[in-house]
Amino acid sequence: MLKTHSCGELRSEHIGQTVTLAGWVNKRRDMGGVIFIDLRDRAGKAQVVVDAGRSADAFAAAAGVRGEYVVQVTGQVSRRPAGQENTGLPTGEIEVLADRVVVLNTAKPTPFPIDRDDAVDETVRLRYRYLDLRRERMQRNLVLRHNAVKFIRDFLGARGFIEVETPILFKSTPEGARDYLVPSRVHPGKFYALPQSPQQLKQLLMVAGYERYFQIARCFRDEDLRADRQPEFTQLDMEMSFVERDDVLNLIEELMVGMVKAVSLVPLAHEQFPRLSYAEATERFGTDRPDLRYGLELVDIGDIAGSSAFRVFAENVAAGKRVKAICAPGCGTYSRKQLDDLEAMARAQGAKALAWLAIQPDTGEIRGPIAKFFTVDQLIALTERLDAKPGDLILIASDSKAIVHNALSALRTELARRLGLTDEKKLAFAWVIDFPLFEEAMEEGHFAPSHHMFTAPKPEHIPLLDSDPAAVLSQQYDLVCNGYEVAGGSIRIHDQTLQAKIMSLIGFSMEQAREQFGHLLEAFEFGAPPHGGIAPGIDRLMALMAGEPNIREVMAFPKTAQATDLMADAPSVVLPRQLDELQLAIKAKS
């Protein structure tokens, strides 16, 4: 080894020892007769003192050293002179008096500062990702990620789970997200697909009798990116046999609480995860992945608004549509412009308009274009139901349930941001359960599965499959945190008759089923145990636990929003010979 100790591990108990360190020059301060070098390695930083009076050779070497040079230093750990301690550094009580300084490698000036956490253009960070990864923030995040994944492996291993690797080259199924395809050279014209998740394979492992499986699994989806979506991402994929829904929920809750306590930089908001039905979540928050760090809940005012003189509300209520409102504390003095901005957000979600009532801070008088259509009693009833105070702003949307919920959910998120309610660094986990088995909107005259077609209905709802399929609730469950979906799963169907019924309801023919899932359906004929599973998204969880605003910050080599790698320049053109081997030709752009 070229070092006896890590820079960051040195403490006062090392005083007197002669150590050899190796690392990068974080900072060099040249005082003329003495040169200070902050030497950095993964463990941290230590101050090296190169004194011309102690070693002329070391001093000469240190004189030529520059930032990010790779340097080996041998010297004596010494207590810093009284008053010279650096309380901002874990190694701040000591320093290393250099007897020998060896430059192991030089470095060009870096394109951006390594020793500071200043914002740097994303293009530059990604192009020089290996330098970005040298920075404290990224090292902290990747260490957090390692610790979290290690916690998961230990936790699940201790509970009888075994980790099994599944293929990256697998079979394309047109269901769900767009697949990344890999052409086969051996079978020209045929393609593998990279897995969107190991869904089928983990169910097959249950049929195979493994009972408790997990995998830190890379998944691929060829869809457009977001701050919380990359083309390749990592799931904790897991599946268990002979379990019921609450077994999975309780286990994952224990895992999450333990993991957050052990490794997270952001603490839990509460240790008991609330369980909301899909219906309750959407009614109260307008979304199935609510941010529970704040209130601003949606309140139904259909009865009051429907009996008002405002015709839009009255007609909508008569037609079975909804009128719901949200109270924004202290926003009663919003300007025309601010209100227009909010209305634009509502319109972007499909609302035709956004009504508002502002309660004057001093007089309590209620103003707004629609105020005159309400009686005093109705206004009093409204403010009481919304718990609105003088100075508050009431925003009202009326339309179909879906539009009202989408619009008010978007407004709720925006208002929380404006009011600083999302600044609090806490993790507010919650379960969302009792999802409808099918999507509300029919697709081409058929039902569409709201999760996937292997999700089991609630046992007591199975009879409804014949009478009222839209009312059937499933054994799907999502874990949400701060407005993000961080895990999704379900108890699966293991009964062939039930599976066939579901497939026919979603318009899936037996031939289609056999072509795409034949291996799975066949496997289920050989004694499939009751089973269920879940797949927490590792990247999103890491971003939340690191307090980062996007998942790129917790991935070593992420891609841009255009799905490119700026460092390696991928994707790239390939040689004609490579295409020939695959019997592929590039179509001219139409």
Added chain:
RNA sequence: GGGGGCGUGGUGUAGCGGUUAACACGUCGGCCUGUCAAGCCGAAGAUCGCGGGUUCGAUCCCCGUCGCUCCCGCCA
């Protein structure tokens, strides 16, 4: 596929229809034996993303394009 934001020395920013394009950090050189975002003195470094247009004149206004980013669609 659509919409918003951003693009000015290496980095972060300022600027604005006419400037010698400003500042900080960094870089390079000099001074300095207790600094730790060291300090002081000096220097270099920018086709203002790219292309076109408007204009006597464009970094600035307009159009297009490229890149980064956020959002909608999409993501069973």
